[in-house]
Amino acid sequence: MTDSNQDTDATQNLTDGFHLVIDALKLNDLNTMYTVPGIPITDLGRMAQAEGMRVISFRHEQHAGYAAAIAGYLTKKPGVCVTVSAPGFLNGLTALAHATTNCWPMILISGSSEREIVDLQQGDYEEMDQLAVAKTLCKAAFRVLNAEDIGVGIARAYRAAVSGRPGGVYLDLPAKLFAQVMDAEEGAKSLIKVVDPSPAHIPAPAAIDRALDVLKCAKKPLIILGKGAAYAQADDAVRSFVEKSGSPYIAMSMAKGLLPDDHPQYAGAARSLVLKEADTVMLIGARLNWLLGHGKGKQWGEPGSKKFIHIDIDPREMDSNQPIAAPLVGDIESCLGALLDGMGDSWPTPPAEWMAAIREKVETNVARMAPRLQNNNVPMDFHGALGALKAIIKENPETILVNEGANTLDFARSIIDMYKPRKRLDVGTWGVMGIGMGSAIAAAVETGNPVIAVEGDSAFGFSGMEIETICRYQLPVCVVVFNNSGIYRGTDANPTGGADPAPTVFTKDARYDWMIKAFHGVGVNATSPDELSQAVKEAIASGKPTLINAVINPEAGTESGRIGNLNPQSVVSKKK
Numbered sequence: 381m382t383d384s385n386q387d388t389d390a391t392q393n394l395t396d397g398f399h400l401v402i403d404a405l406k407l408n409d410l411n412t413m414y415t416v417p418g419i420p421i422t423d424l425g426r427m428a429q430a431e432g433m434r435v436i437s438f439r440h441e442q443h444a445g446y447a448a449a450i451a452g453y454l455t456k457k458p459g460v461c462v463t464v465s466a467p468g469f470l471n472g473l474t475a476l477a478h479a480t481t482n483c484w485p486m487i488l489i490s491g492s493s494e495r496e497i498v499d500l501q502q503g504d505y506e507e508m509d510q511l512a513v514a515k516t517l518c519k520a521a522f523r524v525l526n527a528e529d530i531g532v533g534i535a536r537a538y539r540a541a542v543s544g545r546p547g548g549v550y551l552d553l554p555a556k557l558f559a560q561v562m563d564a565e566e567g568a569k570s571l572i573k574v575v576d577p578s579p580a581h582i583p584a585p586a587a588i589d590r591a592l593d594v595l596k597c598a599k600k601p602l603i604i605l606g607k608g609a610a611y612a613q614a615d616d617a618v619r620s621f622v623e624k625s626g627s628p629y630i631a632m633s634m635a636k637g638l639l640p641d642d643h644p645q646y647a648g649a650a651r652s653l654v655l656k657e658a659d660t661v662m663l664i665g666a667r668l669n670w671l672l673g674h675g676k677g678k679q680w681g682e683p684g685s686k687k688f689i690h691i692d693i694d695p696r697e698m699d700s701n702q703p704i705a706a707p708l709v710g711d712i713e714s715c716l717g718a719l720l721d722g723m724g725d726s727w728p729t730p731p732a733e734w735m736a737a738i739r740e741k742v743e744t745n746v747a748r749m750a751p752r753l754q755n756n757n758v759p760m761d762f763h764g765a766l767g768a769l770k771a772i773i774k775e776n777p778e779t780i781l782v783n784e785g786a787n788t789l790d791f792a793r794s795i796i797d798m799y800k801p802r803k804r805l806d807v808g809t810w811g812v813m814g815i816g817m818g819s820a821i822a823a824a825v826e827t828g829n830p831v832i833a834v835e836g837d838s839a840f841g842f843s844g845m846e847i848e849t850i851c852r853y854q855l856p857v858c859v860v861v862f863n864n865s866g867i868y869r870g871t872d873a874n875p876t877g878g879a880d881p882a883p884t885v886f887t888k889d890a891r892y893d894w895m896i897k898a899f900h901g902v903g904v905n906a907t908s909p910d911e912l913s914q915a916v917k918e919a920i921a922s923g924k925p926t927l928i929n930a931v932i933n934p935e936a937g938t939e940s941g942r943i944g945n946l947n948p949q950s951v952v953s954k955k956k
């Protein structure tokens with residue numbers, strides 16, 4: 381053997397922190413990384429790509445993070461976001477907190493500065509005690525100091541993210557770790573492939589009986605499907621249970637399409653009626669949080685008039701807002717399977733008057749809305765523009781709809797029907813602006829389906845630079861910017877008469893479509909519903925990155941959309 385051969389042999393027997401991180405991720409089928417390169421993780425991305433991982437490189441960590449969060453929602457595996465230290469970590473942290481709030485699995489891996497210097501606060505490059513910061517904002521946080529512990533670190537992060545109620549996990553990897561060297565065989569042995577990362581939670585038989593007793597006595601039942609039910613990917617069980625129960629149901633925003641929105645039991649268009657009148661409400665993977673008015677107030681009818689049955693994987697969710705008559709703790713598939721078994725073959729259908737009253741309300745409301753959706757006004761209003769998009773989603777039900785904004789969100793949620801599970805991705809539990817491009821990118825990467833992102837002009841601004849990412853990776857994403865020249869509306873004026881514009885208005889006659897042309901994508905200016913429809917159809921057919929500037933009347937839109945009631949009101953009017 382020559383000397384140089386001996387050298388080669390020596391290096392072949394070694395591995396290092398970089399490779400162990402990549403090998404541990406791949407061993408657990410975590411094959412995609414959403415990232416922004418930089419110190420100390422630049423080579424991690426390069427090597428991950430060389431080792432066959434899909435590495436999607438963003439322009440800002442927050443959007444890489446939102447992509448990882450939605451990847452977790454879509455796949456039931458943690459989406460992985462990798463960032464640089466301090467500022468990059470903080471940018472990613474918003475998304476990690478968002479994932480945790482929404483109960484989606486995600487792992488944020490951030491490089492960090494050296495412990496010895498950080499802990500003595502000696503002013504290292506990007507010095508920050510990231511682990512301490514992350515802890516309060518996610519489900520779990522770990523740090524790995526030794527290469528031989530990387531396997532354990534990834535395994536713990538994976539389990540913490542997906543088991544029980546899913547959430548975000550932070551994994552702190554100090555720069556020195558990546559270059560640590562160890563024997564390759566020992567390294568391979570140190571990795572862990574997690575077995576059954578999200579074990580079934582079987583509900584107690586007594587809890588099933590209790591829930592069925594309550595449901596059987598209902599005169600006016602209502603089922604509410606939430607995004608936890610969509611996440612669970614128990615689509616057949618959800619459908620069988622809803623249909624066997626015969627109960628009307630409504631779907632929370634991201635649960636739309638779990639059963640098709642044109643299902644005869646769907647009461648979405650009679651939402652006010654069913655919330656007010658139901659005597660028994662069954663929550664399936666939906667929390668009684670602000671999005672449901674905490675289960676009280678005028679929209680819920682007489683106080684104390686309802687019994688709640690609640691299916692959730694997290695026992696602490698029970699009674700969080702209202703007393704739960706029948707708590708059912710377990711995973712949705714196991715709970716619904718046990719309920720279906722317990723219902724037998726002759727489950728009574730809900731009283732006919734209840735069903736008829738709902739049907740009538742649905743039909744009246746749908747008929748009243750129909751002509752507004754067909755208007756071809758120029759400039760467009762929300763209804764005309766969304767009427768065009770509604771027809772396109774109906775023809776292309778596999779399309780993933782990403783949606784954010786204020787009015788753009790509220791109107792699209794109620795106007796655009798969804799037909800398939802997990803096809804509607806939006807602002808989630810926080811109602812956060814800025815999820816748009818990250819969600820659209822992950823949706824395209826994880827599913828390969830066409831994606832339409834319907835964005836308010838304000839919402840789009842938070843992540844707009846990522847259209848370069850969409851173009852660079854040639855993703856089948858069509859962004860539709862509902863451009864009404866402002867936040868809520870484009871008509872506010874500066875009350876002082878000064879030169880500065882009002883804080884809620886944007887540049888008049890802005891051309892968002894020109895932005896994407898800088899990156900060789902397709903840009904279209906659409907001034908009518910017909911033009912909009914045409915442009916979206918072409919985008920879906922071509923699969924080319926497209927941005928449509930949909931010109932909406934600046935007078936269309938209301939303050940804060942449908943949640944204007946959350947704005948504090950000043951009682952003092954200042955007079956000069």
Ligand code: ADP
Nearest residue numbers: 545606607608612632665666667692693711712
């Ligand atoms: P929405 O906003 O659509 O109402 P939420 O995010 O409020 O939905 O609620 C989702 C709920 O689903 C959370 O309380 C979460 O614990 C629960 N959940 C998530 N995955 C599962 C699962 N596999 N089985 C049961 N519950 C789940």
Ligand code: MG
Nearest residue numbers: 837864866867
């Ligand atoms: Mg706007």
